[in-house]
Amino acid sequence: MKTFAPFADRVLPWLTGIAMLAALGMVFLYVPTERVQGVVQRVFYFHLPAAWMSFLGFFTVAGASASFLWQGSRTADLCAQAAAEVGMVFCTVVILTGSLWARPIWGVWWTWDPRLTMVAILWTIYAAYLLLRILGGDSEQVARYAAVLGIVGVLDIPILYISVRLWRGIHPKVEQMAPEMAWTLLVCTAAFLCLFAWLLWLRLCHLSLRAEVAALRRRAVAVS
Amino acid sequence: MWALLWKDIRLELRTKERMASLFVLALLIVLVFVFALSPERLRSPDVSAALLWVALVFAGMLSLQRAFLVEQERGCFSGVLLCPFDAGTVFLAKFAGNVLFLTLVQVLVTPLTLVFLEVQLSWSLLVLPLVVLLGIIGFSAMGTLFAAMAVRTRAREVLLPVLLLPLLTPLLIAAVKVTSAVLAGAAWPGVWLRVLLAFDVLFVITGWLIFSQVVQE
Numbered sequence: 001m002k003t004f005a006p007f008a009d010r011v012l013p014w015l016t017g018i019a020m021l022a023a024l025g026m027v028f029l030y031v032p033t034e035r036v037q038g039v040v041q042r043v044f045y046f047h048l049p050a051a052w053m054s055f056l057g058f059f060t061v062a063g064a065s066a067s068f069l070w071q072g073s074r075t076a077d078l079c080a081q082a083a084a085e086v087g088m089v090f091c092t093v094v095i096l097t098g099s100l101w102a103r104p105i106w107g108v109w110w111t112w113d114p115r116l117t118m119v120a121i122l123w124t125i126y127a128a129y130l131l132l133r134i135l136g137g138d139s140e141q142v143a144r145y146a147a148v149l150g151i152v153g154v155l156d157i158p159i160l161y162i163s164v165r166l167w168r169g170i171h172p173k174v175e176q177m178a179p180e181m182a183w184t185l186l187v188c189t190a191a192f193l194c195l196f197a198w199l200l201w202l203r204l205c206h207l208s209l210r211a212e213v214a215a216l217r218r219r220a221v222a223v224s
Numbered sequence: 225m226w227a228l229l230w231k232d233i234r235l236e237l238r239t240k241e242r243m244a245s246l247f248v249l250a251l252l253i254v255l256v257f258v259f260a261l262s263p264e265r266l267r268s269p270d271v272s273a274a275l276l277w278v279a280l281v282f283a284g285m286l287s288l289q290r291a292f293l294v295e296q297e298r299g300c301f302s303g304v305l306l307c308p309f310d311a312g313t314v315f316l317a318k319f320a321g322n323v324l325f326l327t328l329v330q331v332l333v334t335p336l337t338l339v340f341l342e343v344q345l346s347w348s349l350l351v352l353p354l355v356v357l358l359g360i361i362g363f364s365a366m367g368t369l370f371a372a373m374a375v376r377t378r379a380r381e382v383l384l385p386v387l388l389l390p391l392l393t394p395l396l397i398a399a400v401k402v403t404s405a406v407l408a409g410a411a412w413p414g415v416w417l418r419v420l421l422a423f424d425v426l427f428v429i430t431g432w433l434i435f436s437q438v439v440q441e
Contacts, residue, residue: 124390
């Protein structure tokens with residue numbers, strides 16, 4: 001964590017800012033309007049990267065949880081919590097931008113298409129994870145429970161995917177994109193990736209500071 | 225494992241609390257639905273299937289909580305953990321106990337529900353016990369793992385359903401689909417049975433492997 005700090009503190013905010021500006025510029029000025037769907041299709045350049053980031057968050061939670069359970073690293077535990085919070089934010093962004101797009105195109109805010117169902121359930125799993133953290137308190141045990149939930153949650157994804165796809169199926173699949181669109185998507189993804197990393201980093205710093213303060217307070221109580 | 229399972233069974237035989245409360249709860253849920261929905265609606269196989277599973281899930285939550293609360297209340301669970309076998313065995317015993325109790329409750333509740341809902345009898349109903357059993361196995365595997373966690377936190381009543389329900393979604397989708405197909409008198413619903421089976425296998429193994437992390441003191 002220490003070796004990464006100078007880079008994360010100095011470079012990431014600037015990188016995120018520049019990439020975000022570039023992404024906004026490309027979405028609104030550079031990329032051509034889609035022929036069938038019109039201007040509303042531009043939300044897609046935020047929607048898809050946000051979806052990817054929420055999945056990334058999920059896998060980060062699982063990876064960090066496994067590392068915490070089997071190697072006992074405290075930082076990994078904090079990292080899992082930070083990733084769950086950031087992932088939850090992106091997951092919410094996916095649902096909101098998706099709804100904004102679906103209303104003019106499909107005529108409804110929400111429908112039970114496989115991918116929508118999947119995202120909704122992932123959102124509830126994230127919510128359960130965070131609730132466990134909040135309601136459970138700050139003990140070592142709760143950290144372990146949360147890690148178990150993080151791992152089981154990821155194991156759930158493949159079956160969830162199968163059952164939801166068998167269940168019903170109108171989400172558009174991207175088959176071919178104009179080069180301008182592909183470039184815009186790429187820049188947006190990069191910008192979101194920077195944002196993801198930066199938020200994760202900020203939250204991780206905050207959480208480890210909080211853990212340190214709690215430890216200091218315990219020691220102060222023990223001394224007095 | 226058998227000793228632990230036998231202990232839970234004997235406890236239940238003496239008090240009969242858990243079975244009685246589960247049975248009444250499941251029945252009440254079915255009745256609430258019967259009162260709430262119009263008779264035409266109730267005849268649709270989709271509704272009946274959903275109803276059966278809602279009742280089972282709620283009764284199951286209660287059963288899971290009882291399974292660990294009995295021991296948690298007087299600190300007996302530490303005693304169970306001190307026994308000379310690994311945590312995976314404890315998991316299997318608790319899991320088997322849950323499957324057993326829920327199955328016994330469903331043996332009574334499912335036929336009653338079918339009668340209340342005026343389901344047409346047909347040969348395809350013979351698959352129903354298998355479906356219910358597969359559902360109970362998956363539910364108990366996942367549930368045992370999370371109930372062990374939830375009873376040791378502050379907000380145990382809230383946490384168990386919040387943790388369990390999202391993860392159970394694939395199981396419930398599959399279970400309701402098979403059940404409604406069976407009730408409608410369809411032929412062998414192979415795909416969904418396979419999904420159920422995959423879920424069961426995956427979560428029994430996961431629970432067995434990961435349970436030691438949950439109960440560590």
